[in-house]
Amino acid sequence: MKMSHTHREHARAFVHIRIQELNAGYNFSFNRIAIRNQRTRWGSCSKQKNLNFNYRIAWLPTHLADYIIVHELCHLQELNHSPNFWTLVSRAVPNHREVRRELREIKLGR
DSSP states (O other): OOOOHHHHHHHHHHHHHHHHHHHTTTOOOOSOEEEEOOSSOSEEEOTTOOEEEEGGGGGSOHHHHHHHHHHHHHTTTOSSOOHHHHHHHHHHOTTHHHHHHHHHTSOOOO
């Protein structure tokens, strides 16, 4: 699927709504949210506190999309995958290990 303006805007609206809901339990601050057409990543978080998401996130089952969003939100506090990071993730997604396994089965290629 090629990313169109409509796809980008649909994904942007979806991500903004889910971030508002999911960040309520964390109250992290961030700068910018970008929607991209990435080949290998569902999301990323920069040191500048910018969040990036693959536009295809909007077409995932909600529990998978929520995991990706929570994962990137938690990187705002822990820019690593330390035990502290996973403890933060587990507050919103206690079954994150199973969800990660499920997400890995979905191929991102174009």
